[in-house]
Amino acid sequence: MIMEKVLKAAEPYLVNKTVKDLVIGLSLIGCQLDSGHVGVSYVMREEIPRGCSNFPFAKEAIGKPALEIARWVISGENSLQRAIASAVLAAASYEQNLPDDNVQGKLFGVDFKAGDTVGMIGLIGPVVKELSAKVKEVIIFDKGAEDPRLSPMEKQPELLPTCDVVIITGTTTINGTIDSLLTMCSRAREIVMVGPSTPMYPQGWQSSRLTVLAGSWWDCEHKDEIFKIISLAGGIRQLQPYMQKKAVAV
Template sequence: MKEVIDLLIHNVPNIEDIRIDRVCLGLGYTGVKLEGGQMGVCHSLLSEMATTCCKIIKQAGTLAGRPALDLLSLTSSWDLGERVIGIATMNALSQIVFEIHPDRYAFEERNLIDILEVGREEVVALVGLIKPFTPILNSKAKQLYIFERGFQREKGILPDTACEEILPEADIVIITGSSLANGTVDRLLELAENARRVALVGPTASCIPDPLFKKGVSFIGGVRIFHPDRAMQIIGEGGGTPQLRQAAKFVTYRAK
C-alpha cells in the first residue's frame, strides 16, 4: 500500500491542495468524492468492523472539506472503518492519474474471465466469493477452489486460511480487491507467485496498479465512476455492485 501512496504523492499535481467533497460509508461500499469530481470506492467490510456506541467512524461529521492527504493517510490505520475510507480516497486520487496519463495502461471493457483464458487442465483459486464468476470458472477449469473469510461460509467454500496450502499450487489466482482493505493482499500475492496469471478484481482494486504489477499481478478488474453523485446515492441507499453499474464502467487493465 505504501508504494501506491508514494506514487500518488509524486504523480498527482498539487495533491496538497485537493480537498474532500463528500464521504459516505454504506452497507456495501464506502465512497469518497473529491472536490474535482473524481470518486473512489472501497468494500465497507462492515462484518469485520468493531462498533462502539452505535458509531463506526469517530471523525464522522468532520471529513468533508478536509485535505485529501488527511484521508489518504488512513490507509495505514489499524481501525478498519478508517482504513476503508483511506482506500476509497486512494482510489479517487488514482482517477486523476488515469485522467492525466490515459495511455499509461491498457484498458479494456472485456470480461476478465475471457482475458484470463482459463485452460481445461488448470486449477483456479478464487480468493473471495465472487458469485458471478463461479459458474463460468467451474465450466472452464479442471478444479476451482473458493476461499472466504468468516464463519458463515456456503457449502464447498474453504476458509481463507487454506490459501496457505492451495494457492502455491494454483495455475490462476483471482483475488478480491477487498484484500487491499483487510491487509491480506501482500501475503496472498506471495502465495500466488507460482501462478501463470494473477488477477485482482473488484471496485476496491481501482488504484494505480504499478506496485501491484511489480508484485506479480497480471490484470486488475476495477471501476471508472462516470456519475459520482449517482454512485454516492446508490452507496448511501445500501446498493452493491449490481446497482453501482448504473454509475460506473467496469474495466480491466494491465501494464503496457
C-alpha cells in the first residue's frame, strides 16, 4: 500500500506538531497545525456515512499530535476521517522546499505533446481546457460528477493503459483507489497527482509509478478567511486567492 510509504516519508515533518484548528465544510476540510501552516483536503460527500453525530473524531482531533491524526489516512474508518488526515499531511508538507507549479507556463512541469492521449481521474475544468488545446485527446473519469465529457467508469481498465500521460486527483489517496489506478497506468510516460489533497512527500512516492506531485499550499496569513470560506461550503474556486500551487518531480 503506497500510502504507508507516504506516511513514513511524512513522519519527520509531523513529529512534535499538534493539530491546532480544524474546519469541516461541505466541500473542503481545513486544518492548521501549531506551526501555523494550513492544509486543505477534499470532502468526498458521496462517500461519507449518512446521519448526524456520526463524526465525533473530528472534535477530538484538535490538540492531538499531528502524526497520530495523519495515520488516519490509512486507519480512518471512512473517507471523512481519512480526509482530515489528508489535510494534516498537506499542512505539514510546508517544511520542505518545494518548487512552484506552472513556472514559465509549463503546467505541472510536464512536457505535453500534440500526439498525447491524456487520462484524467477527477474532472478539473481549467486543466481540461488548458490541455484540450495542446494534446490529441483527454479522457476523463469522475465518479462524483455529471458531465458530458466524462467516460464511463467501467472503461477505466481498458482506456487508462492507452494513455501517455495520466492526471490523478489527490482524492484517490482518500478513497483508497490510488494503488489500483497506478497499476492501470502501464504505458504512461508521466503520471501526475494533482489537487489540494495531494500528499506532497516525493520520497514516499519513489517506489510508485507517479512522476509528479502537483498540490497546493495555502497562505497562512489568511487562515481566518480560508476557514471561514470552508465553513460556508466554499470550494477551491472560492479559495483560489489563497492558493499557492506547487509541483515537484518524484
